[in-house]
Amino acid sequence: MAERLTFIHAADLHIGAPFRGLRALSERWASRLVEAIPEAYERVVSAAIDNRVDFVVIAGDIFDTARPSYADYLTFFDGLSRLDAEDIPVYMCTGNHDPYTTWQRDLFNLPSNVTMFSADKPSFALYRRDGKPACVLGGRGYYNQTWPGDACIAEGVTRAAANEALGEDAASAPFGIGVIHTGLDLDPNKAPVAPAKLLRAGFDYWALGHVHKRLIYTEDNPRLAFSGCIQGRDIKETGPRGVNLVTLEEGRRNVVEFIPAASVVWQRMKVDISECVTVPDVSDLVTRELFRVNGKAHCGEMCTRIVLCGTTPLHEVLKRPGLVDDLRNQINDSHPEFFCDALIDKTRRPFDREAARREGMFPAVFLGVAESMREDEAGEAAFLQDEFLKSNVALPSALVQSIPTLAEEAQDLVIDLLCGGDDE
Numbered sequence: 001m002a003e004r005l006t007f008i009h010a011a012d013l014h015i016g017a018p019f020r021g022l023r024a025l026s027e028r029w030a031s032r033l034v035e036a037i038p039e040a041y042e043r044v045v046s047a048a049i050d051n052r053v054d055f056v057v058i059a060g061d062i063f064d065t066a067r068p069s070y071a072d073y074l075t076f077f078d079g080l081s082r083l084d085a086e087d088i089p090v091y092m093c094t095g096n097h098d099p100y101t102t103w104q105r106d107l108f109n110l111p112s113n114v115t116m117f118s119a120d121k122p123s124f125a126l127y128r129r130d131g132k133p134a135c136v137l138g139g140r141g142y143y144n145q146t147w148p149g150d151a152c153i154a155e156g157v158t159r160a161a162a163n164e165a166l167g168e169d170a171a172s173a174p175f176g177i178g179v180i181h182t183g184l185d186l187d188p189n190k191a192p193v194a195p196a197k198l199l200r201a202g203f204d205y206w207a208l209g210h211v212h213k214r215l216i217y218t219e220d221n222p223r224l225a226f227s228g229c230i231q232g233r234d235i236k237e238t239g240p241r242g243v244n245l246v247t248l249e250e251g252r253r254n255v256v257e258f259i260p261a262a263s264v265v266w267q268r269m270k271v272d273i274s275e276c277v278t279v280p281d282v283s284d285l286v287t288r289e290l291f292r293v294n295g296k297a298h299c300g301e302m303c304t305r306i307v308l309c310g311t312t313p314l315h316e317v318l319k320r321p322g323l324v325d326d327l328r329n330q331i332n333d334s335h336p337e338f339f340c341d342a343l344i345d346k347t348r349r350p351f352d353r354e355a356a357r358r359e360g361m362f363p364a365v366f367l368g369v370a371e372s373m374r375e376d377e378a379g380e381a382a383f384l385q386d387e388f389l390k391s392n393v394a395l396p397s398a399l400v401q402s403i404p405t406l407a408e409e410a411q412d413l414v415i416d417l418l419c420g421g422d423d424e
């Protein structure tokens with residue numbers, strides 16, 4: 001029977017991270033977000049227990065700071081104790097936010113179910129199931145808060161090195177996993193490593209930390225992956241956040257499933273209010289969009305930044321002092337599960353093309369030239385091709401199909417600028 005292994009790959013817990021900039025907008029939501037990261041961590045622990053995984057891997061940045069508070073330690077170690085009670089081991093490395101040298105071992109000793117990979121050199125561990133070698137793990141953490149540019153954090157973290165360090169038993173383990181905190185080829189300043197180097201190391205899967213977005217290399221057989229952070233901390237970290245549930249099976253491709261952990265999800269939204277007649281219509285439409293987006297967000301609560309767009313007679317109304325702020329407050333007061341941190345007006349006033357033509361001013365001339373060019377689709381494509389070639393870039397074939405739409409959008413943008421549609 002083929003051997004099989006399942007584990008949780010988590011990273012970038014950032015326990016103790018502050019949520020800046022919201023307290024002036026909402027005391028309640030600022031306090032709510034402080035609770036969100038511990039809640040997300042509890043969900044990670046529960047996911048491991050509920051799925052009866054073999055073990056948990058945490059790829060660095062457990063804490064947000066090199067000097068976490070006693071309360072932050074309690075939060076983390078309570079979760080480890082829950083896993084220990086279920087006989088679930090934990091393998092972890094340190095990251096640039098919580099390097100090896102700053103772990104306060106005078107506050108807590110790591111529970112017996114936890115293995116922390118060394119930071120001054122590669123280190124290895126052997127996971128046994130029912131007394132038999134099941135998986136070799138190799139990793140290395142950050143020693144200080146920076147990583148030297150002339151050293152590779154993954155150097156020496158290989159299956160061959162693990163087998164040599166752990167003895168004969170290790171060679172019989174059917175699986176191998178690497179664990180590091182790295183910018184890979186995405187961040188040249190945070191322990192960069194070429195993906196090809198990791199793929200040559202002999203491990204079945206690399207659990208990576210540092211990049212807060214979930215990324216998988218490659219989808220058809222994931223062997224390198226960032227699980228992303230477990231809870232978005234600001235509007236830059238939008239969408240569902242969580243961990244990877246990884247299944248390795250002999251003779252089969254790796255399977256990586258996403259388990260959401262965030263109780264509060266950040267989202268950016270654009271709402272086209274072109275069809276709205278009154279300001280209450282705008283409020284109703286925004287609310288419907290909030291519920292629609294929330295239904296896809298894998299969370300109970302949601303922080304949003306909303307841009308109002310479209311061509312509407314309400315453009316002038318929305319420019320009245322305080323109106324957009326009042327509208328934002330109304331939306332926030334109506335549904336406590338949503339919080340809009342900013343409502344931004346990017347609407348345009350309606351443009352009467354026929355009236356502009358009758359006036360015969362520059363907008364009329366521009367409209368005439370633009371519309372005549374758009375009638376000649378082949379000429380438009382040739383013009384764009386020439387402009388691209390001036391920069392030694394070929395015009396993408398996929399772009400040719402979009403030229404009519406893009407030309408219309410460009411025309412509307414120019415008219416909007418000419419006629420003062422954007423008052424900011």
